Amino acid sequence: MTLRRKLVIGVIATVLSLQFVIPSVQYFSDGANRWGWQMYSRVSLQPEIIAVTADGDRREVDLSRYVFHMRSELRVDAEMLDQLCAMLPDANSFELIHHEDATETEMFQCSG
Amino acid sequence: MLRINELLEQRVPAGPLGIARIVLGLAAVLKGVVTAASVNAYQNENVLRFPYTSLELSTPAGTFATAISLFWIIFALFFMVGFGSRVSGAFLSVMIFLVIGIDQQFYSNHLYLMGTLVALMTIADAGRSYSIDARRSGANEPATVPRWAATLIMLQLTSVYLFAALTKVNEGFLSGAVMESAFEPSMLERVERLMPLTALAPLAVTTELFLAFAFWHQRTRFMALPVALGFHALNVVIMGRGGAFNLSIFALVMLSMMLVFFTRESATVQSVQKDERPAGGAGRPTELVMQHGESG
Numbered sequence: 001m002t003l004r005r006k007l008v009i010g011v012i013a014t015v016l017s018l019q020f021v022i023p024s025v026q027y028f029s030d031g032a033n034r035w036g037w038q039m040y041s042r043v044s045l046q047p048e049i050i051a052v053t054a055d056g057d058r059r060e061v062d063l064s065r066y067v068f069h070m071r072s073e074l075r076v077d078a079e080m081l082d083q084l085c086a087m088l089p090d091a092n093s094f095e096l097i098h099h100e101d102a103t104e105t106e107m108f109q110c111s112g
Numbered sequence: 113m114l115r116i117n118e119l120l121e122q123r124v125p126a127g128p129l130g131i132a133r134i135v136l137g138l139a140a141v142l143k144g145v146v147t148a149a150s151v152n153a154y155q156n157e158n159v160l161r162f163p164y165t166s167l168e169l170s171t172p173a174g175t176f177a178t179a180i181s182l183f184w185i186i187f188a189l190f191f192m193v194g195f196g197s198r199v200s201g202a203f204l205s206v207m208i209f210l211v212i213g214i215d216q217q218f219y220s221n222h223l224y225l226m227g228t229l230v231a232l233m234t235i236a237d238a239g240r241s242y243s244i245d246a247r248r249s250g251a252n253e254p255a256t257v258p259r260w261a262a263t264l265i266m267l268q269l270t271s272v273y274l275f276a277a278l279t280k281v282n283e284g285f286l287s288g289a290v291m292e293s294a295f296e297p298s299m300l301e302r303v304e305r306l307m308p309l310t311a312l313a314p315l316a317v318t319t320e321l322f323l324a325f326a327f328w329h330q331r332t333r334f335m336a337l338p339v340a341l342g343f344h345a346l347n348v349v350i351m352g353r354g355g356a357f358n359l360s361i362f363a364l365v366m367l368s369m370m371l372v373f374f375t376r377e378s379a380t381v382q383s384v385q386k387d388e389r390p391a392g393g394a395g396r397p398t399e400l401v402m403q404h405g406e407s408g
Binding site: 005008009011012015016018019020023024027034035036037038039040041042043044065066067068069070071073074080083084087 | 120150153154158159160161162216217218219220221224225228232235258260264267268270271272274275276278279280282284285289290291293294351
């Protein structure tokens, strides 16, 4: 087999993996996932974010003001909330309200 | 059944792939202009960062990010008109993946698809037809491209529609909840007057499944094209909500793949090694043989 033929077979195998193997793996993973052509397929499970100030005032955070594209694959995690703490200096903590099977609340304390 | 060797050896006319390159290039130019604006907005201090890794290194410096988006537009223009197609295509593909890599917010399925397709069309040498490159080369023989490379582009279309359909088979989508949140409110009302979302949702899944396979068959191919165009046009109109531009770009990218299927109607050009050499002779070089009609 010539080197060129081997290269072509390698390219075909790689592309087929990208086209069918990776989307199959992503299909069986939980939630919305990238690289798997999961367009408009699931209800967005992003939590509602409430900023709580030192004196107890609560206000909903409109995340669209702080992101330029909040995709459903993006996870609201500690790293992201740390950044939000810096952007909203009056916020002492954040309350995350998850509306999935049942409503669950989670608290995140700003470290500053 | 097409044998592997035939798939690897055969060449097909480059025309449809040349047109597909122009359509994809146009989509890349338009998307590049919008992406340059997004990259600029991303450099605003009040934007949350979603790097793929926790390393700050994954977020490039402003100048670097701006340069990527500018080179994207330049290479997309070259790719569209077919000027140095292989080089411009390779660089354009790299630029698209670099932008996707800046931050998770830059990922979108149509951007990922665009980057992949530009790479596949570059590998397939889509600049051999309807391009400045083709004019400059002044070749007398009809331009051809490897059949396996064109087939990979066709399989890409199947992959996109197939997984788009399969992932929609879940309670949230089939109940109509996803459509309810995605549709333009004024359109939602009109659509629901015509058909309940619980009926429209499985219809959307069925349409995507149909499109995943219909382009492969001669009988259904000419039906699949208007169905696909109508499907994507409806998506743009119904799901507008500021996303009309991106959905239009996605439609153009999908259209570029559809066009490649119409290669199969044309003459197949097979690279044939002449083994019937006269005894003791040096043998004849590879010849191109035109075969008319559908193959495979």
